Amino acid sequence: MGDQYPVVKVAAVQAASVFLDREGSTEKACRLIREAGANGARVIGFPEGFIPAHPVWYHHHAATSAIANKLAVELFKNSVEIPGPEIELLCAAAREANAYVVIGVCEKLARTIGTMFNTQVYIGPGGALLGKHQKIMPTVGERLVHMGGFGDTFGAFQTEFGPMSGLICGENSNPLAIFALTAESTRIHVMSWPNHFPTSGDPLRNRVTIDAQAFAQMSKAFVISACGTVDEQMIAKLEVGPEAARFLRDPDSCGGSVIVAPNSRILAGPMGAEEGILYAECNLELGVLTKLRHDFAGHYNRPDIFQLQINRSAPHIYTIQGTREHAALEAPAQGQLPGVPEKKIPSPLTGEPSQVPSPLMGEPSQVPSPLMGEGQGGGEN
Numbered sequence: 001m002g003d004q005y006p007v008v009k010v011a012a013v014q015a016a017s018v019f020l021d022r023e024g025s026t027e028k029a030c031r032l033i034r035e036a037g038a039n040g041a042r043v044i045g046f047p048e049g050f051i052p053a054h055p056v057w058y059h060h061h062a063a064t065s066a067i068a069n070k071l072a073v074e075l076f077k078n079s080v081e082i083p084g085p086e087i088e089l090l091c092a093a094a095r096e097a098n099a100y101v102v103i104g105v106c107e108k109l110a111r112t113i114g115t116m117f118n119t120q121v122y123i124g125p126g127g128a129l130l131g132k133h134q135k136i137m138p139t140v141g142e143r144l145v146h147m148g149g150f151g152d153t154f155g156a157f158q159t160e161f162g163p164m165s166g167l168i169c170g171e172n173s174n175p176l177a178i179f180a181l182t183a184e185s186t187r188i189h190v191m192s193w194p195n196h197f198p199t200s201g202d203p204l205r206n207r208v209t210i211d212a213q214a215f216a217q218m219s220k221a222f223v224i225s226a227c228g229t230v231d232e233q234m235i236a237k238l239e240v241g242p243e244a245a246r247f248l249r250d251p252d253s254c255g256g257s258v259i260v261a262p263n264s265r266i267l268a269g270p271m272g273a274e275e276g277i278l279y280a281e282c283n284l285e286l287g288v289l290t291k292l293r294h295d296f297a298g299h300y301n302r303p304d305i306f307q308l309q310i311n312r313s314a315p316h317i318y319t320i321q322g323t324r325e326h327a328a329l330e331a332p333a334q335g336q337l338p339g340v341p342e343k344k345i346p347s348p349l350t351g352e353p354s355q356v357p358s359p360l361m362g363e364p365s366q367v368p369s370p371l372m373g374e375g376q377g378g379g380e381n
Helices: 024-036 066-077 085-097 140-144 169-173 176-184 205-218 232-238 243-247 285-293
Strands: 006-016 044-045 102-107 116-123 129-134 157-159 163-170 188-192 221-228 256-260 267-268 278-282 343-346 353-356
Touching: 006 221, 006 256, 024 044, 024 085, 024 278, 024 353, 044 188, 066 188, 085 102, 085 116, 102 129, 102 163, 102 188, 116 163, 129 163, 163 169, 163 267, 169 188, 169 205, 176 205, 188 205, 188 267, 205 221, 205 256, 232 243, 267 278, 278 285, 278 343
Parallel strands: 006 044, 044 102, 163 188, 188 221
Antiparallel strands: 006 278, 102 116, 116 129, 157 163, 221 256, 256 267, 343 353
């Protein structure tokens, strides 16, 4: 009988966020997850930064203008902590839908007031948070509000259908990222795209289709490209002029969600500018056929000539040695040296207090980095 490869129904959600409204966008996302699940989708992809919004205002306003600063503050105030209450709601919806969900969010670093990432969240059909991917290099105006992610969040994650992966916007045309995920044998890949591209560039719809077909050709994976779109609430909050408003209302400026097979053929889409959910049936056995011809990380490669190195760690930016207090009048606790009070500093990532030993005890202290929440050095993702 041999190996069996299932047919998997997948979905690309094309919708506008409830602009800069974390709770409203989360509620809308949960509703769309349940709708796609009710229609049989087992994998559901969402646009970039769906909760609470993507910072598209930098296409329309000067970076240091009052309106840009106001919107950036609103973005942070409405961004998502991972894990957090919004993630719990998304996990519950995924469990109800019995589907894998890949959704774009603006992630804030827990208990900080300024650091954000452009992130994809991966959720399993049982409602478990499987992981996340932080966009490695923010693009254009994103650099004003988003920090680049590190290798600890890069890579495919395991599913009942085999390895699955995701990348955000321009990352999907990064040849090294594509090869890395090809080497990890991704079978279904989710591309998350914004509401629109800069007014001076190619329309979003053109780029999405080209990149989806190119990724499928190189990786031999099914590709779900989920695009954002524009609504009147978003236009009003952006406070743009007449010319920009005409651009945002132009149906050619946004949308374009598409689903592509490993042989680069389009299975569904591309969509127009409307909101909706795009579906396709993906026969995973097609990936076997196409890789028998060209497996660029296997038999159709020369590892003695071409090699790629991936760094799966994140740097530490903050390490404390020693303590500031050198004297205390109160009696020391058991096991504590006189005059050296015990300090506990909460980790910005986990919220768990981390004990800082006294330097007099011969143990230099290490406080978890806000980027890692662990001791010195990174681990495998």
